[in-house]
Amino acid sequence: MSQTFPISVTVNGKVYNREVEPRLLLSDFLRHDLGLIGTHVGCEHGICGACTILFDGEPVRSCLIFAVQANGHEIRTVESLGTPDHLHPLQQSFKDKHALQCGFCTPGFLMTLVPFLEEHPNPSEDEIREAIDGNICRCTGYEKIVEAVEDAAAKLSQAK
Amino acid sequence: MKPVNFDYYAPTSVEEALDTLAELGYNGKVLAGGQSLIAAMNFRMARPGALVDLNNIPELSYIKPTPEGGLAIGTMTRVYAVEHSPEVAKRFPLLPEVAKFIAHPQIRRRGTFGGAIAHADPAGQLPSISMVMNMKCLIKGKGKEDRWVDAPDLIIGPFMTVIEPDEMLAEVVINPLPARTGARYEQVSRQNGGYAQAAVASIVTLDEKDNCKDVRMILMGVGELPILSTKASEILVGNKPTTEAIEAVAEEAAASEIDPATDLHGTAEYRRSITRVLIVRSLTEAFARAEKGG
Amino acid sequence: MTAKYLSQPIKRLEDKYLLTGNARYVDDIEVPGVLHAAFLRSDYAHAKINKIDVSEARKRPGVVAVFTAEDFGDFWKPGPLQVPPPTAIAGSKFNARTIVPIAKDKIRYSGEALAVVIAESRYIAEDAFDDIIVDVEPLPAVIDLEKAWEDTSVLVHDDLPSNMAALVSQEVGNYEEAKKNADVVVSKRMLVEHVAGAAMENRGFVAKWDEQDQQMTIWANTQSPLTVRGSVARNLGLAESQVRVITPYIGGGFGPKVMTSLSDDVLIPWIAKKLNRPIKWTEDRRENFLATTSERDQIHHCEIALKKDGTILGFKDVFYHNTGAYDSYGMTVPLNTQTHTISNYRVPNFYTEIRMVFTNTMVVTPVRGAGRSEGVFVMERMIDFAAKKLGMDPTELRLKNLLTAEEMPHKTGIIGQDFVANVLDSGDYLDNYQKCLKAVDYEKFRKEIQPKARKEGKRLGIGVVAFTEGTAVGPYEGCKVTISTNGKVTMATGYSTQGQGHQTVFAQIIADQLNVKVEDVKVITGDTGSFAWGAGTFASRGATLVGTASYLAAQKVRAKIFATASKAFGVPEDEIELGEGFVFVKGKPENKITLGDLAIKANPMRGVVEPGVEPGLEATAYYGPPHGATGSGALAVIVSVDPETYKVKVERFVMVDDCGTIINPLILDGQIDGGVSMGIGNTLYEKMVYDENGQMLTASFMDYLMPQATDMPKKIEIIHQHNKSPLNPLGIKGIGEAGAIPPGPAICQALEDAFSEIPLEILESNLNPSIIYDYVKKARNS
Structure with missing residues (x-):
């Protein structure tokens, strides 16, 4: 074990103090050190988007x-959205529109789309497709994901 | 796909960063957004001995108007911030236009403006744009006087710049464009967010008689390095930018100024062919915009 | 019997866990004391191994053990034939050379494992690669299929006289005789290129040996948990009952996860037992490209013979099929190609020959589409070429030769992947095609839309193709349905699931039979501790085989409900009525027994049970079809091409599909959509490329282009046909691969149509703008 660094990270509102090797990827830290397994790892070179999380509110890999x-930053993962019995409106739309199949890419899509919908409460189909271009889904062909985002946008703007 | 170990430094000021870089010498590498570097490290293709992380230096992140009417952009400003800055859009609409082509939104949220330029990836959009816009790059080093390098002189080879191991790119200044200047970026890639198979950025200025006063055009992805076209100014400056003239630039530049390679995604011939197309599209739109006042 | 749930768009029961990060995938399994495995993989595609020195690696802090082939002693051996070759085809030749778990003496593909490092973390395990000295003598590699077949100077397996893995020919009628009567004969050579399954979740394997209980527990994202259980037991000399394989949630399968006896499932259990420590291996994306199986990669030499009026007289296809360095998975893929080449059409004379060849590449096994895509591609292309030669519209030629409902069942006589002569059981292929033409409004496109676009300088083209999808092959699957004393239902099957919605569709079928709420049926998939019989997830067979087994098992449980209730109420069975979750005597709904209480009564603790009565409201059933059920359909695409950059956009996508009875329309459309994205990806983006030295040039998502949201058409228009399969009681046919099959030939036809004034002929399945540019240039110059 080489040198480790103490870090203090707020994840989903909870402060975690840990010692980490500098090379430890944030994805591995969240999954294996903190047990937040909802963040998935699909390529480890920044293309697939499965590991997308919010870093100080910004969707990043x-x-x-x-x-x-x-260290000193605020992270949000899919675990911060809804629970199985109380889904976030976007999660509910994903379920209603059958926007997921194997579910492996889904948390990355959700974490990309939550801030997107905040910034684009009434997005066009083209805007949605561009927003999710950095998230690969092998199962759905994306059409039902687009429908789910439209559905969620309508629901969320009605709720306002 | 896990990176090798490295020593990690997280300076909180430019001064401290420069001290650390000076101490580390060739062993040290600046970590800006890390969106190219960390991917390469995960493949173990990059194995830096030490990383100097600039992400804890807020003073490196800004977009400020210069007294001359241009903009100064701190090296750690995220590409996404540049893409969405009203200041940038007002002065240099070419930049947000180009930014949309840079990888995917999540990468632009983290990737930095200065980091992308200093990385000098010949396939990257920002090094080319820094060259065509002739951006001024501020390089700082411990115990050295600040030096300003024009972007075309900064990049000396693929992934190579004049920045010394004990130095860092601190700021990029973009000088204001003259009146009646228009610009346009055109790119062909296999997919949105993918590498350019060929790309062309043009910046043109018209004089009061609607003749071409100045033209800067860069050809990207079609040679070892981005290529600043000389044919464009030879043919266009002082003349009306007619369809024929633009086509002549496209013909000649595509024939003699570029050296595209054949790769998995296209032949050299194809890339030459689309370069010709993109030059026409880029110049035509740039002149149209110049005519409308830029 | 009321069908409250069957054919309804029931929202998936599994989603709430998947959506919230509460679904556990294999890499999410945390076993205390776990060690991490990493495989050092060969950079060379073909080389003789002199020595692999791991002594320094063993000394690295954090490294627990390092193994090479030598260290496994007698345990090292080539794996089993996971799929045997078909013995039913007379005269066929097959050279079995099965995959080895780790290279010994010789390296046969780039990415083959050379050493396995066991360490405290994956990071450290990868660090240790730097300490390993690999001394090899590189050999020339053989990659090109035709060259590999002809040229014996480079042999993948030195003990064979050539690189022939198999030679199988089948014929119905007599092609050469039929050809003599032909007015038109067209011959072409075509490529169907190499693509990856590329599930978003890479493979993974965790093994834990319990010394006290003498039990091996394995978590793996395999499509074949029972095959893994069997091979692990045999490898380690254990009884099957000592090995439990659990498939947790799986992030997509698409075929490659069916392959077993790879480095991980052979070596990791052995190491876990030897070290008596749990071991985890999580494949990374690079390894997934290099060392997980993939597919397509065929070269076809086709010939079609027709009468002037367009009647097809015969078809001949001699094709090279890459099996990679080993052929453990038998001939599933090329046999699928043989059955699908002619299956849409009336082809009285058909000769087909497989030349399966060893090359220095990773093994080829099915990927969604699995041989069908290739067969349909070459047939559809040949019909287009024939139509041009005959001066006919390509749709007209198809309409003339497509099979109709009256001709079903139709015996093609070609033996397929299930080793039985192919019978097309149901469907109306002509009607599929006609409906597709109507839906896309072919006439209007030809007469109005295309000419108008052409005037505006836009290039639009249309392609309309037909396809079949052989699905639901044997041998069998099964399940056990149990009503618990809390009134809820559990179904357990050995079938593993990768996102197809099995937990919902099987629950729908069972809920209807037992009259319970669908959400009260819990489906356990792919846990050999719960159910230990079955073959695996492949060939779009889950809905049909497990669905039918669910139906049969639930019917048995239903019979037990009535028998038990009859005794409890003391009335004949026909006076019993089954309400939602309870039983009562007809006319007396106020006196009911819940299914939970009935389950208690069905398991008496004292007294005497009558002979022949089995305890519990529980039953097991199996289903095996006589042969596969064949789905079918048609696809119309309209594409636009940028006349300067040759970028292609799919503007309209209209698909007709017939999978018989629809279990869940929401899930069905999802299956089609996903297949379509793969079909479009395979045609316009994805391509696995090996260079002549056997180096893979596309081992990342930077080079292997996955279809993105902006690459897909905005709407996949789907029209469902409902021709039930006569083979099973619910009339189900599979659907999993349909979408992946027809996009290739449809897009090619449409591209040729977009340039109809020049003799454009597309002879390969993967296109990029540069390739289209080359084709157009060649056609303009000809």
């Missing part, structure tokens, strides 16, 4: 950030 860099 957790496989392209070191855990040590999260």
Whole structure:
């Protein structure tokens, strides 16, 4: 074990104090050190988007950030959205529109789309497709994901 | 796909960062957004001995107007911030236009403006744009006087710049464009967010008689390095930017100024062919925009 | 019997866990004391191994053990034939050379394991690669299929006289005789290129040996948990009952996860037992490209013979099929190609020959589409070429030769992947095609849309193709349905699931039979501790085989409900009525027994049970079809092509599909959509490329282009046909691969149509704008 660094990270509102090797990827830290398994790892080179999380509110790839860099920052993962019995409106729309199959890419899509819908409460189909271009889904062909985002946007703007 | 170990430094000021870089010498590498570097480290293709992380230096992240009417952009400003800055859009609409082509939104949220330029990836959009816009790059080093390098002189080879191991790119200044200047970026890639198979950025200025006063055009992805076209100014400056003239630039530049390679995604011939197309599209739109006042 | 749930768009029961990060995938399994495995993989595709020195690696802090082939002693041996070759085809030749778990003496593909490092973390395990000295003598590699077949100077397996893995020919009628009567004969050579399954979740394997209980527990994202259980037991000399394989949630399968006896499932259990420590291996994306199986990669030499009026007289296809360095998975893929080449059409004379060849690449096994895509591609292309030669519209030629409902069942006589002569059981292929033409409004496109676009300088083209999808092959699957004393239902099957919605569709079928709420049926998939019989997830067979077994098992349980209730109420069975979750005597709904209480009564603790009565409201059933059920359909695409950059956009996508009875329309459309994205990806983006030295040039998502949201058409229009299969009681046919099959030939036809004024002929399945540019240039110059 080489040198480790103490870090203090707020994840989903909870403060975690840990010692990490500088090379530890944030994705591995969240999954294996904190047990937040909802963040998935699909490529570890920043293309697939399965590991997307919110870093100080910004959707980023957790496989392209070191855990040590999260020191003092605020992270949100899919676990911060809804629970199985109380889904977030976007999660509910994904379920209603059959926007997921194997579910492996889904948390990355959700974490990309939550801030997107905040910034684009009434998105066009083209805007939605561009927003999720950095998330690969092998199962759905994306059409039902687009429908789910439209559905969620309608629900969320009605709720306001 | 896990990176090798490295020593990690997280300076909180430019001064401290420069001290650390000076101490580390060739062993040290700046970590900006890390969106290219960490991917390469995960493949173990990059194995830096030490990383100097600039993410804890807030003073490196800003977009500020210069007294001349241009903009100064701190090296750690995220590409996403540049893409969405009203200041940038007002002065240099070319930048947000280009930014949309840079990888995917999540990468642009983390990737930095200065980091992308200093990485000098010949396939990257920002090094090319820094060259065509002739951006001024501020390089700092411990015990050294600040030096300003024009972007075309900064990049000396693929992934190579004049920045010394004990130095860092601190700021990029973009000088204001003259009146009646228009610009346009055109790119062909296999997919959105993918590498350019060929790309062309043009910046043109018209004089009061609607003749071409100045033209800067860069050809990207079609040679070892981005290529600043000389044919464009030879043919266009002082003349009306007619369809024929633009086509002549496209013909000649595509024939003699570029050296595209054949790769998995296309032949050299194809890339030459689309370069010709993109030059026409880029110049035509740039002149149209110049005519409308830029 | 009321069908409250069957054919309804029931929202998936599994989603709430998947959506919230509460679904556990294999890499999420945390076993205390776990060690991590990493495989050092060969950079060379073909080389003789002199020595692999791991002594320094063993000394690295954090490294617990390092093994090479030598260290496994007698345990090292080539794996089993996971799929045997078909013995039913007379004269067929097959050279079995099965995959080895780790290279010994010789390296046969780039990415083959050379050493396995066991360490405290994956990071440290990868660090240790730097300490390993690999001394090899590189050999020339053989990659090109035709060259590999002809040229014996480079042999993948030195003990064979050539690189022939198999030679299988089948014929119905007599092609050469039929050809003599032909007015038109067209011959072409075509490529169907190499693509990856590329599930978003890479493979993974965790093994834990319990010394006290003498039990091996395995978590793996395999499509074949029972095959893994059997091979692990045999490898380690254990009884099957000592090995439990659990498939947790799986992040997509698409075929490659069916392959077993790889480095992980052979070596990791052995190491876990030897070290008496749990071991985890999580494949990374690079390994997934290099060392997980993939598919397509065929070269076809086709010939079609027709009468002037367009009647097809015969078809001949001699094709090379890459099996990679080993052929443990038998001939599933090329046999599928043989059955699908002619299956849409009336082809009285058909000769087909497989030349399966060893090359220095990773093994080829099915990927969604699995041989069908290739067969349909070459047939559809040949019909297009024939139509041009005959001066006919390509749709007209198809309409003339497509099979109709009256001709079903139709025996093609070609033996397929299930080793029985192919019978097309149901469907109306002509009607599929006609409906597709109507839906896309072919006439209007030809007469109005295309000419108008052409005037505006836009290039639009249309392609309309037909396809079949052989599905639901044997041997069998099964399940056990149990009503618990809390009134809820559990179903357990050995079938593993990768996102197809099995937990919902099987529950729908069972809920209807037992009259319970669908959410009260819990489906356990792919846990050999719960159910230990079955073959695996492949060939779009889950809905049909496990669905039918669910139906049969639930019917048995239903019979037990009535028998038990009859005794409890003391009335004949026909006076019993089954309400939602309870039973009562007809006319007396106020006196009911819940299914939970009935389950208690069905398991008496004292007294005497009558002979022949089995305890519990529980039953097991199996289903095996006589042969596969064949789905079918048609696809119309309209594409636009940028006349300057040759970028292609799919503007309209209209698909007709017939999978018989629809279990869940929501899930069905999802299956089609996903297949379509793979079909479009395979045609316009994805391509696995090996260079002539056997180096893979596309071992990342930077080079292997996965279809993105902006690459897909905005709407996949789907029209469902409902021709039930006569083979099973519910009339189900599979659907999993349909979408992946027809996009290739449809897009090619549409591209040729977009340039109809020049003799454009597309002879390969994977296109990029540069390739289209080359084709157009060649056609313009000809």
